[in-house]
Amino acid sequence: MRPLTTSLATSTLALDRVTKRFPTGTVALTDVSMSVAPGDFVSVVGPSGCGKSTLLRLASGLDDATSGTVDVTAAATSYVFQDATLLEWRSALRNVELVGELRGVPRDERRARAQDVLELVGLTGFEKQHPRELSGGMRMRVSLARALVAEPDLALFDEPFGALDEITRLQMQTELQKLFRLKRFAGLFITHSVSEAVYLSTRVLVMSGRPGRIVAEIPIPWDYPRPPELRYAAEFAAITGRVSAALGEHS
Amino acid sequence: MTSHTDTRPVDVGALPAEPSSTPAARRSPVLAGLRRALPIVGALVGIAVVWYGVSYLVLPARQRFLLPPPHEVYGGAFSNPQLMGPMLEALGRSFAVALVGLLIAVVFGIGYAVVMSQWSWAERVLYPYAVILQTIPILALVPLIGIWLGYAFPARVAVCVIIALFPMIANTLFGLQSASAAAHDLFTLNKATRWQRLTKLQFPAAVPSIFTGLRNAAGLSVIGAIVGDYFFQQGAPGIGGLLRVYTQRLQMEALLTSVTLTALFGVVVFTVFAVLDRAVVGRWFGRTTR
Ligand SMILES: Nc1ncnc2c1ncn2[C@@H]1O[C@H](COP(=O)(O)OP(=O)(O)OP(=O)(O)O)[C@@H](O)[C@H]1O
Ligand SMILES: [Mg+2]
Numbered sequence: 001m002r003p004l005t006t007s008l009a010t011s012t013l014a015l016d017r018v019t020k021r022f023p024t025g026t027v028a029l030t031d032v033s034m035s036v037a038p039g040d041f042v043s044v045v046g047p048s049g050c051g052k053s054t055l056l057r058l059a060s061g062l063d064d065a066t067s068g069t070v071d072v073t074a075a076a077t078s079y080v081f082q083d084a085t086l087l088e089w090r091s092a093l094r095n096v097e098l099v100g101e102l103r104g105v106p107r108d109e110r111r112a113r114a115q116d117v118l119e120l121v122g123l124t125g126f127e128k129q130h131p132r133e134l135s136g137g138m139r140m141r142v143s144l145a146r147a148l149v150a151e152p153d154l155a156l157f158d159e160p161f162g163a164l165d166e167i168t169r170l171q172m173q174t175e176l177q178k179l180f181r182l183k184r185f186a187g188l189f190i191t192h193s194v195s196e197a198v199y200l201s202t203r204v205l206v207m208s209g210r211p212g213r214i215v216a217e218i219p220i221p222w223d224y225p226r227p228p229e230l231r232y233a234a235e236f237a238a239i240t241g242r243v244s245a246a247l248g249e250h251s
Numbered sequence: 252m253t254s255h256t257d258t259r260p261v262d263v264g265a266l267p268a269e270p271s272s273t274p275a276a277r278r279s280p281v282l283a284g285l286r287r288a289l290p291i292v293g294a295l296v297g298i299a300v301v302w303y304g305v306s307y308l309v310l311p312a313r314q315r316f317l318l319p320p321p322h323e324v325y326g327g328a329f330s331n332p333q334l335m336g337p338m339l340e341a342l343g344r345s346f347a348v349a350l351v352g353l354l355i356a357v358v359f360g361i362g363y364a365v366v367m368s369q370w371s372w373a374e375r376v377l378y379p380y381a382v383i384l385q386t387i388p389i390l391a392l393v394p395l396i397g398i399w400l401g402y403a404f405p406a407r408v409a410v411c412v413i414i415a416l417f418p419m420i421a422n423t424l425f426g427l428q429s430a431s432a433a434a435h436d437l438f439t440l441n442k443a444t445r446w447q448r449l450t451k452l453q454f455p456a457a458v459p460s461i462f463t464g465l466r467n468a469a470g471l472s473v474i475g476a477i478v479g480d481y482f483f484q485q486g487a488p489g490i491g492g493l494l495r496v497y498t499q500r501l502q503m504e505a506l507l508t509s510v511t512l513t514a515l516f517g518v519v520v521f522t523v524f525a526v527l528d529r530a531v532v533g534r535w536f537g538r539t540t541r
Pocket of ligand 2: 052
């Protein structure tokens with residue numbers, strides 16, 4: 001693809017004037033250009049049905065753009081689904097191992113790696129449990145572990161915490177932030193929650209209602225780790241206010 | 252027998268929901284067992300009451316031979332080895348027919364569903380045959396089966412296979428297609444092969460439905476065996492064959508006893524598969540299938 005700026009040339013993911021029209025005639029995205037560089041954690045907020053999931057599916061290669069280019073330079077991409085999407089007949093450990101199994105990683109190696117990531121997400125001792133025996137938050141941790149076990153350069157998240165209760169949700173945000181700093185993947189994160197987007201991200205993109213366009217890009221200034229109390233700071237409220245205003249103008 | 256012509260899972264006789272969520276049941280498994288047995292015991296008592304009523308109150312003494320009271324039927328028959336010997340042997344033969352028929356239906360049914368699950372054109376081409384097989388009344392096929400396969404064991408098995416096949420196919424297919432779109436995406440993103448998708452996603456996801464199918468197919472297979480040896484009488488008789496003989500000779504005690512035996516046979520087979528279903532699916536999936 002033709003690099004627009006130098007930052008795009010080094011990006012992990014770059015979309016250039018992407019449009020997506022489904023065979024049904026629905027136009028989900030129009031003229032979307034955006035990029036995610038290493039070290040970026042980009043959140044996308046937008047009204048329901050504006051094409052956020054579609055954007056992620058294009059980025060992951062699950063679906064193709066109608067026009068424009070999607071350029072992924074990441075060697076490994078992983079995807080976290082809205083509900084944990086675990087295989088209910090497999091234990092937590094075997095769910096994480098699945099990725100290695102599908103890619104032909106030898107058993108001992110993939111098991112050791114799955115074990116390590118489960119420890120990282122705080123699930124040591126729960127390896128043998130089946131999804132039904134885990135809480136919603138724990139299932140999402142397994143799902144995060146499964147995404148991280150492939151050592152992705154780019155991690156895509158489609159409203160992963162949308163189904164969790166408020167308390168668990170805040171815990172998972174802290175957890176994800178820790179993982180982001182530790183594993184150094186670039187993140188593209190879809191959410192409905194403005195405060196979640198602001199708390200987690202280096203940048204927040206605001207999309208308009210369908211057909212989705214990117215109507216605002218708001219950089220988030222704070223370094224990581226960000227303390228949970230940041231959510232109550234005046235400067236935090238100021239930025240969430242700006243995001244909400246951009247959302248309100250275009251939905 | 253019910254007749255289903257759609258892809259929804261077929262369940263001709265789901266057990267009532269387990270009342271294990273009630274506090275009493277959770278406290279004591281014995282109590283829970285009793286609670287579950289109570290309706291069945293009640294039903295048996297009900298049958299006995301009606302039976303006695305018909306024998307003594309409805310039928311005049313002259314016609315009481317049409318429905319002798321239970322104690323006369325069972326008291327005479329169960330203590331008579333000349334009657335019970337051949338009856339149990341016949342039951343054993345019917346069991347063999349049902350088992351072989353079920354096995355063929357299971358293997359073929361799962362295979363057929365797997366093929367249909369892999370290509371959408373295969374489903375479009377193959378599903379109508381399954382529906383046709385299901386919708387032709389078995390009695391209409393009996394003459395053909397006899398002419399083509401003879402009147403002995405193979406023909407009896409064929410009847411079992413034909414009536415047990417559809418629930419196997421329909422339930423397995425439903426199960427193979429039950430994995431979520433997101434789970435399929437997960438496999439796609441990890442570049443899973445068709446074989447990996449089948450063995451690591453579709454098939455495990457289908458296990459609960461396959462057990463539902465198995466339970467129904469087993470029940471139907473018993474019916475098939477009895478229907479089969481009712482019509483195909485060559486060789487040693489099955490219990491269905493005896494039913495016919497007793498009917499012709501109007502041996503009411505023997506007839507009612509063998510009817511009871513076939514009922515018990517059906518109940519036992521159904522229970523075995525229901526327990527198996529609950530054990531396997533309950534352990535792997537943590538839920539009881541409907
Ligand atoms: N496969 C498809 N075929 C046809 N239309 C589709 C398809 N997938 C999505 N759409 C349509 O495209 C639009 C955008 O869908 P998308 O799922 O991307 O929205 P979203 O922003 O993720 O919504 P939500 O916030 O509710 O998850 C919707 O109108 C949807 O109905
Ligand atoms: Mg969505």
